């Protein structure tokens with residue numbers, strides 16, 4: 001994934017790395033010219049002899065200064081760009097992820113995982129790798145070479161210092177890993193609980209859950225804060241240790257260097273240059289150790305994002321046979337489906353004729369919505385085959401198929417946007433055409449009364465609308481889509497009986513050239529459908545028209561009698 005991102009920012013990254021290397025070269029050479037200046041000063045007779053050195057020294061400082069300004073551009077472009085690119089990749093993943101895998105991830109955890117993972121990915125690529133190649137390695141190499149040209153003994157001392165630092169870092173790192181893993185798990189837990197607290201206000205308030213939720217969240221967030229502080233303290237310990245090591249090395253250089261200057265073996269300029277190079281050689285090492293630890297910790301965070309990105313895709317969204325549904329026939333041949341080895345559908349076979357209406361009926365949990373999700377291609381059958389027209393659904397390119405399928409789910413899928421967007425997305429359609437559609441779903445008057453009419457924002461999940469308004473809005477989208485197959489999964493459950501009958505009948509009347517599939521609990525709404533399939537425990541119990549099933553005295557009759565007895569509907573013969 002990071003390779004892909006790097007490729008996308010190839011030119012910018014190259015510029016950033018080269019700019020860093022040139023800056024280090026200019027800054028290091030400026031130290032060398034300063035040393036030359038100091039050493040030549042006592043022997044110089046005329047000012048002119050030093051002027052070239054001063055000019056070169058000045059130019060090097062100027063180059064360093066200008067390049068560090070230029071650095072700002074790739075710095076901002078890359079750090080922000082990489083982070084956003086990773087988030088976009090995560091959204092692209094969601095667009096094609098296998099539906100069962102998607103069902104296994106909670107929104108709260110997913111949001112935290114993508115947010116933290118994208119930041120970690122940015123840190124790995126930008127803060128670690130790019131820093132390593134443009135700053136740290138060139139800094140160490142150039143400084144070591146220059147120190148070596150002055151004094152090999154001192155180079156050896158510096159090398160021993162490196163080894164000591166490396167050993168200390170490794171001991172501390174093992175401790176940090178454990179803390180980081182704990183923090184990540186707790187943060188994902190926190191995000192999940194925060195999001196459910198923010199979203200389920202009514203459920204939690206009425207069940208008086210907020211107090212306990214907040215207590216649990218406080219407890220976990222206290223432990224996260226403590227662990228994060230601990231990690232920072234250990235981090236800072238590195239800097240303190242480096243500072244101590246640098247002091248020791250500088251003292252050693254002074255002891256060796258001063259003796260050599262007295263003996264006339266080394267110049268004062270060289271001693272000053274060496275002292276400057278110790279900082280130049282150790283600062284990158286100090287930074288390297290710290291960013292290496294960050295890199296290792298970020299890898300743990302990024303691994304979680306990678307695991308999510310490696311979840312299986314729905315291959316039918318990426319490849320498959322092109323399809324155009326003309327007849328709208330659907331056939332299930334011995335279809336079985338399991339969730340985690342628990343059988344949900346058992347050897348189910350049925351035929352839905354194109355241009356007809358079919359209803360699935362059955363007790364709660366019988367498997368009706370599962371059938372719908374299989375017809376939609378979201379779930380793949382464990383055994384058996386589904387044909388749509390003459391195509392095997394498992395071989396069809398779903399993106400093509402979805403041009404001909406409209407679906408309204410149980411929980412009316414309204415998204416955060418305007419009423420208009422919720423009906424036609426960003427299609428170029430006249431307002432008048434939208435109002436015609438709204439009339440068919442009994443929503444025109446309501447929209448006309450709103451100050452912003454079609455441009456009214458509906459809020460997250462359509463929070464500013466009633467349940468029935470949301471469902472009617474979702475219906476309007478179906479009317480607009482003009483798909484060959486229309487699937488309504490309890491799409492009228494939030495409507496009053498008058499509106500429910502009006503809209504369903506409107507749909508049945510206006511969509512005679514479509515295949516309509518309905519799931520409805522209130523059985524009076526499906527009186528006019530052509531065929532009813534009664535599902536019981538994942539199997540087809542019986543099928544037929546409304547009247548035939550009532551005569552049969554089977555499961556459908558039982559469900560009907562139960563609803564009549566409980567006053568859920570009017571008896572059919574009244």
Ligand SMILES: Nc1ncnc2c1ncn2[C@@H]1O[C@H](COP(=O)(O)OP(=O)(O)OP(=O)(O)O)[C@@H](O)[C@H]1O
Pocket residue numbers: 103339340344362363364365366367368369370371
């Ligand atoms: N993601 C899932 N993981 C595991 N089991 C699931 C999952 N989704 C549904 N099930 C189970 O599959 C069975 C069938 O569910 P389905 O939603 O198809 O029933 P249904 O007939 O539509 O029910 P209802 O009328 O209550 O909506 C149920 O027992 C349900 O608990």
